[in-house]
Amino acid sequence: MKKFKSCLYWEGRTKYERLRFLFLALICANLLLWIMPESWCRYADDTFFPAVMLLSLFYSLSALVMMFYPTLSLVSGYGEFYRDMERLTGVPVWQRHAAKLAVNLAVTGVLFVLVKIGENVMTKFAGETHSYFRMQLDLPAPEMILAVSVLFPVLYIWAYLVLYQRNGNRHGVLAWVIAALLFNMFHFAGIDMIWRIVIRTLICVPFFISAGRMEKRLDI
Numbered sequence: 001m002k003k004f005k006s007c008l009y010w011e012g013r014t015k016y017e018r019l020r021f022l023f024l025a026l027i028c029a030n031l032l033l034w035i036m037p038e039s040w041c042r043y044a045d046d047t048f049f050p051a052v053m054l055l056s057l058f059y060s061l062s063a064l065v066m067m068f069y070p071t072l073s074l075v076s077g078y079g080e081f082y083r084d085m086e087r088l089t090g091v092p093v094w095q096r097h098a099a100k101l102a103v104n105l106a107v108t109g110v111l112f113v114l115v116k117i118g119e120n121v122m123t124k125f126a127g128e129t130h131s132y133f134r135m136q137l138d139l140p141a142p143e144m145i146l147a148v149s150v151l152f153p154v155l156y157i158w159a160y161l162v163l164y165q166r167n168g169n170r171h172g173v174l175a176w177v178i179a180a181l182l183f184n185m186f187h188f189a190g191i192d193m194i195w196r197i198v199i200r201t202l203i204c205v206p207f208f209i210s211a212g213r214m215e216k217r218l219d220i
Helices: 002-035 049-075 081-088 093-125 141-167 172-185 193-217
Strands: none
Touching: 002 049, 002 093, 049 093, 049 141, 049 172, 093 141, 093 193, 141 172, 141 193
């Protein structure tokens, strides 16, 4: 347990160092939009219309980071020096993966809240002929956060390691396609959100275990 807590601290610090400026920029953007009077940017010919459009684009890019970073961060370190340092700690692979996923969940939750606040504040500037950033979700917010930060990354890293195990090459795009196909197969309509989360999580457990065993065997 002590080693797992160390992993959580290390992963949390690493992701904080990488994303702290994004967090700070989102907080500043939210405060700026909240302070700005509605009359400053109600119509397309207002002085601050370009600035609000740029902020809308910034929120769109932040939402993309929220969707893709949790998955890509799991494999971005393969072959790098710090991956070797992780192994030297003697922490089991499954604990390292569990720590990464736990931190992913926290980071994605914080990003979602900050982006959602920006979306809500920005609605005051929407007019009859134009609107700004809107985050369209196919899933309820809790289910989406869990899927983006934990469930899909588990399927992705499993597919990534399976492909690497077969021919020694890194097929990130193909692994993404396979993970997306697997995730969409686990579509359970007509049942409560809580049960969908539980079922999908239980289905991903074998993939999580298999990925840990493969990484332990492979020189990656």
